[in-house]
Amino acid sequence: MSKQSEIDALRSAYQRDLADGVDRFFEPRRTACPWCGSGRLTTRLRTTDLLQHKPGRFLLDRCQECGHTFQNPRLNETGLDFYYRDFYDGLGEQRMSGTFGGRTKMYRGRAAAMLAHDATPKNWLDVGTGHGHFCEAAREVLPGTAFDGLDFTDGVELAAREGRVERAYRGAFPELAPDLTAAYDVVSMFHYLEHSTDPDDELRAAHRTVRPGGHLLIEVPDPQSRYARLLGRWWLPWLQPQHLHFVPVANLRARLTELGFTVVAEQHAEAHDPVDLLAAVWLALDHTAPREDAPWLPRPPGALRRTARAALLLAGIPALVAGTLADRFAVRPLAHRLRVSNAYRIVARRD
Structure with missing residues (x-):
């Protein structure tokens, strides 16, 4: 089925959902x-x-x-x-799988953050694993580690079918945690906590799941990044409406200590993903251009609107290129000094 056919097939269901408004x-x-x-x-x-x-x-x-x-x-x-x-x-699914699947270097860096604290974990649970691309890449850094994945979408089942995770858990982490008590040397949450309705429940579930002496590895957007203020609504990590909570690093350190963890590492520059300016330009262009077709629109855009959208995005290519170059070569080396790192990473040992 073509993408246009999929959109047309979904339109009536979306219009029913929106018939009574969004309140x-x-x-x-x-x-x-x-x-x-x-x-x-x-x-x-x-x-x-x-x-x-x-x-x-x-x-x-x-x-x-x-x-x-x-x-x-x-x-x-x-x-x-x-x-x-x-x-x-x-x-x-196809677009996001391509996006996440092409970030192998970043995933290896996340896995390498554990080497100084436990270079040979036997097993690792990646919470919010999506399609399991992190686990696949992390095996290259930790070849002796068994990686399992947990997610509430069917992506985790796809990850198991593709061999990216050895075991797949589908559901809410706090509900599954009692059956996973002290089962893992490492539990990771990469850009997961901000999606949760109750971050404290997720942290308690992690404490239950990590064995004593094991580690919890968390990476989240940094709401104290200067980019969050300078770019405003065009700062990609705001990601509304999916991101529900943004936790300052001091708050997370304190809560982990209360739960019985010892924070052994805090990283900012290492967790920075150099895409802020590129993403801001793209979001602004995409917002300004006429909409591309989607099932939540009452009707498909006409030929004139499609042409206008293509023309505007084409005109924006130089700005997109400039944003990419600035992100990677001008800002990235100074991200921590300028306090624009868009994420932070914490490694905590369960006492």
């Missing part, structure tokens, strides 16, 4: 910080879905007490299902 996709607005309970909240960002362009407006609030940033009002289960649909699977 039903949200929980009531919170009046207190979900991390520390403070009522001192301020709006940090107002934006829309800049990747899929599904309808809706999204707000991020920041706690003035602890610095935690979170989506408010937050998507409910119906909303999460609607906005995740056809992003990692369905219409988006």
